[in-house]
Amino acid sequence: MAVVTTPGTTLQKQGCLELTPGEPSLETPERFWIPELAWHFRFFWQQQNWCGRSLYQKARKQGRLQHQ
Structure with missing residues (x-):
């Protein structure tokens, strides 16, 4: 069993297992986080943005956001 002490280094306690960072x-x-979507998914995404913005502004005006 190995215990990682800092990223990229190991401290071996038992056995011969060595943990090292892997290579991808x-x-x-290119578009990993925002993939190309069909039109109906893009519409739904945009609609959720509109609703979220509206609800956020309403909550902010009413003082319901504790961190603000």
Whole structure:
């Protein structure tokens, strides 16, 4: 069993297991976080943005946001 002390280093306590950082095996696609979506999914995404913005502004005006 190995215990990681800091990223990239190990402290071996029992056995012969060594933990080391791995190399990525695949490249990250260009649009990983925001993929190309069909029109109906884009519409739904935009509609959720509109609703969220409206609810956030309403809550902010009413003082319901504790961190503000």
